[in-house]
Amino acid sequence: MYLKINLLHTNNGDYMSLINNLKKELEISKDYIFKELNISNKKIYLLFNEVLTNTLLIDDFIIRELVNLDKKDLKDLINVLPNTNIVKIKEKDIINFVNNGFLVIIGYEILAIEVRANLDRGVSSVESELSLTGPKDAFSEIFNTNLGLIRRRIKSPYLVSKTLSIGRSSNTLVGILYMKNLVNKKLVKDIENKLNKIDIDGIIDSSYLKKSLENKNNLFPTLTTTERPDKSSMALLEGKVVIIVDGSPYSIILPSFFIDFFHTVDDYYGKDIDTTFIRIIRLIAFLIAIFLPSLYISVTTRNYDLIPYKLLIMLKAGRTFVPFPAYIEALFMIIAFEILKESDIRMSATTGSAISILGGLILGDAAVSAGIVSPIMIIIIAISSIAALIFPSNELVNVVRFYKIFLLILSAIFGIYGVFIGTFLLIYNLFTIKCFNYSYLSPIIPYDKNEILDSFIKKDKNIKTRNSILTKNIIRGKYK
């Protein structure tokens, strides 16, 4: 902002003072290149950033063309130069265009020509949301690539891409994508308003937007981040809004309901019966991940009468020489698992596997042999932690971890009543969450008889529909 203000006051008819001021402001950064050309007795100035632009393109198609032009052509550069993206700009926008990979020509007028360098790593394959049968392409860090990956799937004029620039220093391009024939206009307006209120120096990743788009009091995620263009496209066709951010390989889908976190893209590429089975497994995994450790603590410390005699004998045999209370042992195991998980994520694949073997097998076995932890506790925490990892959303995994520990503490204090109290609070939390005024438990509350067939079960009818709370245009199509 400071730079722009300076530039505004430099132009006195000719561009000399503007050039001098630009040089003064940018001379410390050696990647900004000023080039002065004398063409037909007229001084032309070129300004670009050599790391953001393709210099071969500048040499071959801009400078080579410029030096052969006469004075008359210089006044009509916008029509003479062989480039599709060439625009006339104002002085205050020079820096912005240069920082976006444009070559700025200052002559009779100020022109910006797109000569972006290819800083893209290309369209790579999906890493975190693997699909067995679906497309393998993933979003990249380049805004246009990401937009293109969606447009390739939805070739409709109804697909709207509104762009905003957020971040005082970063000027990050943020795109709001939606189907204008499906989306609730109020939802788009609300999202736009929230994004416009963001006042921060930089948006480095799409995660930066989460804080303003999500309700701060919610533990559960109310938006989905995905690196899959097919998932984003599906959401758009459902009447949802997708946000893409330049520099981020993850898009944001809004609004997201509780049930959405139990769905994967593979669910829509397979048979209904298989999808239903897997979704029920995910629900069981969710319950195991949250409740198993707390139930174990309550039945082994207060409510023994809830377990059969033989199991009680087995559990007691496993804990004979363990010196710590069961809840301390459980917390210790959860923390150990989280440390292993965290170190595994940060390490490379080869080092990560070594950590898994060392932590999971050797340390686990040694801890049991030393009598520090009981084998049954390792089984309980391992099953519960692995069950949580079934969900692709890291936010949901974090919520599961929170409730697991919360219920564990309650069960240590109140036994099985503590588990009931925790369950009640969990349900209460789910009932009260709103995502842009939509119920988080949709399509269960409010009940949608068509959409319920794509919830914890999946059953396609001849007529395919959308969630009625998201759009009025609920009919997607018919299977003949």
Place this chain on the structure above:
Amino acid sequence: MKKKLIILFILLFISIFIHIPKYVELNNLAIIDGIGVYYKDNSYYIYLKEIIPIKDQLGINKEYKYYYVKSKDIESGIKELNKNSKKKLYYKSCNYIVTNMNTSSKILNSFNISTKKIYHNKKVLNKLKKTN
């Protein structure tokens, strides 16, 4: 957030009035496998058999420990046994009762258990008596 805290507080308050079993680690739990009650000369001789499962290389090995008390009635005998034991005596997993009494309902009520196997056998009781 305020609402959530109020609800949590109410639930915790309610839980105070509900009977919450005492916190006892499995290590400190004496699982009673069998109970013997011998009635003679207006006195009750109560025997408890604790099962101590120990895990070894071959699987679960079981060891036993016995408790004995003589009292004027079963309830006070149970109280004394509970008082003298370092561990919490857990009767609900009791597999059998041996007694010389004609009726077992009094024993079941006193221990607050429901055991399917009840033996009215003097010989077993005498054997138990000798073990102690």
